[in-house]
Amino acid sequence: MSSRSSPRNVKFVRAGVAAGVGVFHLALFGLLGTLRPEAPPILLSRPVEVELVRPSPIPPLPVPPPPKPAPVAGGGAPAAPSRTHLPPMKNERPPELSAPPKPAPEPPLVIGVAPEASPTPGQGQGGAGTGSGTGVGAGSGPGAGDGPPRLIQGPTKDQLRRLHPREAFRQRLNGSARIACRIRLDTRLEDCRVVDEAPPGRGFGEAALAASGYFRFRPPTRDGRPVEGREITVGVEFMP
Numbered sequence: 001m002s003s004r005s006s007p008r009n010v011k012f013v014r015a016g017v018a019a020g021v022g023v024f025h026l027a028l029f030g031l032l033g034t035l036r037p038e039a040p041p042i043l044l045s046r047p048v049e050v051e052l053v054r055p056s057p058i059p060p061l062p063v064p065p066p067p068k069p070a071p072v073a074g075g076g077a078p079a080a081p082s083r084t085h086l087p088p089m090k091n092e093r094p095p096e097l098s099a100p101p102k103p104a105p106e107p108p109l110v111i112g113v114a115p116e117a118s119p120t121p122g123q124g125q126g127g128a129g130t131g132s133g134t135g136v137g138a139g140s141g142p143g144a145g146d147g148p149p150r151l152i153q154g155p156t157k158d159q160l161r162r163l164h165p166r167e168a169f170r171q172r173l174n175g176s177a178r179i180a181c182r183i184r185l186d187t188r189l190e191d192c193r194v195v196d197e198a199p200p201g202r203g204f205g206e207a208a209l210a211a212s213g214y215f216r217f218r219p220p221t222r223d224g225r226p227v228e229g230r231e232i233t234v235g236v237e238f239m240p
């Protein structure tokens with residue numbers, strides 16, 4: 001009978017222990033509830049009211065008055081500006097230019113086609129014209145004076161091309177030469193000689209001497225009369 005009742009007793013013991021533990025916890029919770037401090041009451045502050053106000057405009061700053069001019073020492077009206085009186089300038093007469101003792105040499109005449117344009121007009125070959133006219137005026141006696149020689153006729157471009165040295169013409173080489181001659185009364189040239197040539201030794205001096213036969217010059221005059229034998233320097237240009 002003791003072996004049957006031992007398991008039942010164990011169950012009763014366990015149930016009693018569980019009930020005791022539950023009672024202990026309830027008592028503990030009740031004790032903690034009585035010991036809990038009371039929280040202080042929360043005071044609510046009054047709401048803050050905000051009112052927006054438009055600011056008044058700022059008045060402009062006053063303009064300072066202009067500074068007063070400094071007083072002038074001595075007072076009175078300001079002095080008049082000073083004036084400098086200069087004596088009138090004398091008109092100086094320009095110095096008189098005396099005539100040179102000898103007339104300036106005449107520039108050589110260049111006949112032919114120039115490689116560059118010249119700023120001054122050249123001496124062209126024009127024809128002679130005829131005309132008649134009448135005039136009204138007062139005067140007395142014939143006039144007479146001195147005059148330089150004038151070119152009447154020169155070689156044409158084709159004539160100069162035919163006189164161009166063959167080797168230089170074949171190489172398309174330009175050249176020039178200056179010759180000095182005397183003018184006859186019949187407008188022809190004589191006693192011609194070569195002054196210089198460029199480039200030298202290519203036959204342009206001889207070609208210029210051959211071209212002298214195509215020139216015609218009006219002789220210079222002295223006291224209104226033609227002068228024979230006046231020497232003149234003539235330049236000749238050769239272009240292929």
